[in-house]
Amino acid sequence: MAGKFEVYKDKGGEFRFRLKAGNGQTILASEGYKRKPSCMNGIESVRKNSANDARFERKTSKSGKPMFNLKAANGQVIGTSELYESNSACENGIASVAKNAPDAKLDDQTA
Known part of the structure; x- marks a missing residue:
C-alpha cells in the first residue's frame, strides 16, 4: 500500500497534514496552518523537498x-x-519520507 497525506483540522481549528507510510504509521507531521491553501502548499513543499x-x-x-x-x-x-529509539530507525524514517512523499495520495478529511 502506498503512502498518503492526511489533511485534517486540529482542536484549535487549524489545518494540518501528516504523511503516513503504507503501513499506516505517521512518518511526518506539519505545523498548524490558518488557511487550507497554505496547508496544501506545505504538502507540495514536502513532495519537492523530500527528494533532497x-x-x-x-x-x-x-x-x-x-x-x-x-x-x-x-x-x-x-x-x-x-521520536525514534535509535539513529538507524531515524534514518529509516527519513528514507520512508523520501520514498512515500512524491507519489502519496491525498486524503482530505476536511472536505
Whole structure:
C-alpha cells in the first residue's frame, strides 16, 4: 500500500497534514496552518523537498531521542518526525519520507 497525506483540522481549528507510510504509521507531521491553501502548499513543499537529503535536519530531542525536521529551501521547517529509539530507525524514517512523499495520495478529511 502506498503512502498518503492526511489533511485534517486540529482542536484549535487549524489545518494540518501528516504523511503516513503504507503501513499506516505517521512518518511526518506539519505545523498548524490558518488557511487550507497554505496547508496544501506545505504538502507540495514536502513532495519537492523530500527528494533532497540535505533538506533533512537530523536532531536529538530534549529526552535524547533521534528525530528529524524536513526543511524547505528557505530553511523553514515543513514537517517534523516522531521520536525514534535509535539513529538507524531515524534514518529509516527519513528514507520512508523520501520514498512515500512524491507519489502519496491525498486524503482530505476536511472536505
